[in-house]
Amino acid sequence: MNEIKRPTIIDVARAAKVGSSTVSRHVRGGKSVSPEVARRIEIAIAQLGYEPNTLARSLRVGRTQTLGVLFPHVNNVFYGNAIRTIQMEARRHGFTVMLLTHQEEPKLQQEQLASLKRSQVDGVILVPAAETNVAQVRALLGTIPVVAIDRSLGSAVDSVVLDNYKAAREATEHLLGHHHSHIVSVTAHYKLHPLQNRLKGYKEAMDAAGRTAETIIWRDTEQLRSELSLALQRKRGPATAILSMSYSVSIAILSALQDCKIALNEIGFIGIDDMEFASFLNPSLTAVAQPAEQLARLAVEQLLRRTAGVNEKPVQVVLPGKMILRTSCGCKPIAPRRH
Amino acid sequence: MNEIKRPTIIDVARAAKVGSSTVSRHVRGGKSVSPEVARRIEIAIAQLGYEPNTLARSLRVGRTQTLGVLFPHVNNVFYGNAIRTIQMEARRHGFTVMLLTHQEEPKLQQEQLASLKRSQVDGVILVPAAETNVAQVRALLGTIPVVAIDRSLGSAVDSVVLDNYKAAREATEHLLGHHHSHIVSVTAHYKLHPLQNRLKGYKEAMDAAGRTAETIIWRDTEQLRSELSLALQRKRGPATAILSMSYSVSIAILSALQDCKIALNEIGFIGIDDMEFASFLNPSLTAVAQPAEQLARLAVEQLLRRTAGVNEKPVQVVLPGKMILRTSCGCKPIAPRRH
DNA sequence: CTGTTAGCGCGTTCAC
DNA sequence: GTGAACGCGCTAACAG
Numbered sequence: 197m198n199e200i201k202r203p204t205i206i207d208v209a210r211a212a213k214v215g216s217s218t219v220s221r222h223v224r225g226g227k228s229v230s231p232e233v234a235r236r237i238e239i240a241i242a243q244l245g246y247e248p249n250t251l252a253r254s255l256r257v258g259r260t261q262t263l264g265v266l267f268p269h270v271n272n273v274f275y276g277n278a279i280r281t282i283q284m285e286a287r288r289h290g291f292t293v294m295l296l297t298h299q300e301e302p303k304l305q306q307e308q309l310a311s312l313k314r315s316q317v318d319g320v321i322l323v324p325a326a327e328t329n330v331a332q333v334r335a336l337l338g339t340i341p342v343v344a345i346d347r348s349l350g351s352a353v354d355s356v357v358l359d360n361y362k363a364a365r366e367a368t369e370h371l372l373g374h375h376h377s378h379i380v381s382v383t384a385h386y387k388l389h390p391l392q393n394r395l396k397g398y399k400e401a402m403d404a405a406g407r408t409a410e411t412i413i414w415r416d417t418e419q420l421r422s423e424l425s426l427a428l429q430r431k432r433g434p435a436t437a438i439l440s441m442s443y444s445v446s447i448a449i450l451s452a453l454q455d456c457k458i459a460l461n462e463i464g465f466i467g468i469d470d471m472e473f474a475s476f477l478n479p480s481l482t483a484v485a486q487p488a489e490q491l492a493r494l495a496v497e498q499l500l501r502r503t504a505g506v507n508e509k510p511v512q513v514v515l516p517g518k519m520i521l522r523t524s525c526g527c528k529p530i531a532p533r534r535h
Numbered sequence: 536m537n538e539i540k541r542p543t544i545i546d547v548a549r550a551a552k553v554g555s556s557t558v559s560r561h562v563r564g565g566k567s568v569s570p571e572v573a574r575r576i577e578i579a580i581a582q583l584g585y586e587p588n589t590l591a592r593s594l595r596v597g598r599t600q601t602l603g604v605l606f607p608h609v610n611n612v613f614y615g616n617a618i619r620t621i622q623m624e625a626r627r628h629g630f631t632v633m634l635l636t637h638q639e640e641p642k643l644q645q646e647q648l649a650s651l652k653r654s655q656v657d658g659v660i661l662v663p664a665a666e667t668n669v670a671q672v673r674a675l676l677g678t679i680p681v682v683a684i685d686r687s688l689g690s691a692v693d694s695v696v697l698d699n700y701k702a703a704r705e706a707t708e709h710l711l712g713h714h715h716s717h718i719v720s721v722t723a724h725y726k727l728h729p730l731q732n733r734l735k736g737y738k739e740a741m742d743a744a745g746r747t748a749e750t751i752i753w754r755d756t757e758q759l760r761s762e763l764s765l766a767l768q769r770k771r772g773p774a775t776a777i778l779s780m781s782y783s784v785s786i787a788i789l790s791a792l793q794d795c796k797i798a799l800n801e802i803g804f805i806g807i808d809d810m811e812f813a814s815f816l817n818p819s820l821t822a823v824a825q826p827a828e829q830l831a832r833l834a835v836e837q838l839l840r841r842t843a844g845v846n847e848k849p850v851q852v853v854l855p856g857k858m859i860l861r862t863s864c865g866c867k868p869i870a871p872r873r874h
Numbered sequence: 875c876t877g878t879t880a881g882c883g884c885g886t887t888c889a890c
Numbered sequence: 891g892t893g894a895a896c897g898c899g900c901t902a903a904c905a906g
């Protein structure tokens with residue numbers, strides 16, 4: 197019950213009959229301390245159950261050993277995996293992580309960035325919301341280093357992202373290879389760099405194949421449903437396949453298809469971003485998966501480099517996705533139900 | 536470019552020609568400061584771009600205004616929503632959140648709890664891993680208040696959980712009501728309180744209906760698949776419906792069913808925990824959803840009460856789930872494919 | 875109502 | 891190799 201007050205470095209010093217600075221030196225690294233003294237300190241620490249006070253240390257040295265992570269939300273596999281990896285990597289390097297979400301709302305994003313600044317995190321890993329102003333981020337964060345993940349923030353900020361163009365281009369070409377000539381792409385209305393690059397990849401693949409590109413921009417449930425059903429069911433040249441540009445778009449599409457009672461097995465489908473349930477649908481959904489762990493690891497590494505004071509010019513890392521072939525693209529026959 | 540050093544409260548005091556404690560008083564709440572002085576302080580703050588140093592404040596007052604949140608992971612709707620709500624509620628009360636995950640590993644859980652202790656969070660919201668030792672948690676956390684969410688930690692710790700017994704009982708009864716007499720329940724091997732209570736609800740519902748309960752414990756992919764296919768396909772009294780005891784179990788079941796090519800439309804199914812894609816399957820999956828937001832809100836409230844020093848005896852909050860009727864339970868005809 | 879002062883616990887010169 | 895003393899930025903007593 198002697199927990200009224202946690203022991204300080206001074207208590208340890210007294211117990212070990214040394215000066216507090218000697219304890220300090222010993223605690224934080226095998227600095228030059230005589231073996232005999234080191235032993236006494238260890239004993240004192242164990243007896244008192246001493247633990248250094250992070251707050252005091254941070255205040256003193258001006259660093260918190262904390263990384264801020266600001267994501268839109270945590271509800272998809274990609275983000276979930278990325279977050280897990282970031283935490284593990286950070287831990288490995290002696291950093292803890294402060295995770296926040298901005299729900300795709302610029303206003304909330306601002307507040308959360310301000311909050312990270314107040315918490316004096318040593319660096320920030322950010323998935324910027326749509327229409328994010330780089331200058332504003334910089335202003336909100338002061339001198340705290342940032343690296344963008346998943347969505348680039350322009351050439352002035354380090355970023356680690358998927359090769360969006362290629363992902364979409366390859367997915368499109370794959371669909372074309374399965375004799376889908378009318379492929380409609382569906383994207384979100386957010387002005388997000390990844391989406392734009394994906395769209396470009398899609399369009400250029402269609403162009404190269406001499407097909408006309410067609411894009412539906414998802415604004416709301418109703419509108420998506422009507423445009424989608426029109427595209428798929430019109431008499432003249434109906435689309436036979438869909439390329440979904442992101443996780444949330446895929447969810448919206450599935451929902452819309454369901455509403456208008458269009459079964460998945462009637463059309464081709466590839467989504468960018470894999471989904472945990474992709475294999476449970478019938479047909480199972482082919483998708484381009486993002487290398488979440490790798491992206492996360494590189495982001496942390498780059499951030500720690502900045503944190504350590506490295507001052508190279510902004511780095512733009514671009515990683516290839518991985519197409520996971522299932523049945524919705526036409527690769528394998530759709531699994532028959534049990535007869 | 537004058538960002539060499541951020542201004543301190545003393546800089547503000549000087550600029551406003553007042554004492555630093557006056558600035559302090561003003562900054563942190565409409566305490567008694569004369570209007571004239573208040574104005575001068577405001578101006579100084581604006582000019583210098585002063586922001587209080589959280590670290591120094593925390594060191595001084597002994598509180599960090601931070602809540603620790605330790606979840607198994609973030610990859611399911613329930614946890615995702617709970618996390619979002621916790622963050623919002625915490626923010627509303629002026630707290631920030633430090634979110635960590637333990638991946639269901641007791642060892643990692645220990646480390647993360649220790650990490651939260653080191654960070655001196657003012658309180659912890661915990662979804663304990665299986666086999667968690669309450670005494671150990673207490674030891675690791677010292678005097679920091681904890682509230683368990685989703686999974687109870689016994690009567691000595693505040694907790695906010697689903698009415699697991701009732702959820703399972705009602706789901707079972709619902710299935711029975713649709714003339715499923717052979718219902719097999721599937722659960723995980725973890726010794727988790729919620730699972731045990733759910734199992735109890737299931738068993739008692741079966742008993743009451745004069746049916747024999749049958750439970751498959753998921754240990755690994757292979758074993759689940761074989762036991763499940765046996766239960767569903769045996770000649771004598773095959774099971775006609777499945778009650779899944781949790782999100783992760785449902786995922787495993789879906790995967791197993793797929794492997795042995797048993798279509799969902801041949802059996803009845805209800806899962807505890809809703810899944811974001813439940814409505815996309817055919818048949819769509821009936822589920823008992825947890826009131827994530829409500830649970831989260833109550834957890835935060837209770838924790839803040841503890842943080843504020845309230846010393847009532849441990850509270851056990853139990854909230855009812857909500858059954859979301861779709862088609863897999865037999866409620867509505869299974870949507871036909873487009874003809 | 876306001877200013878002065880003394881720590882919160884630690885890391886860091888700088889003498890010894 | 892070691893310890894004394896100072897200060898990181900802030901708040902809480904206390905005196906005015």
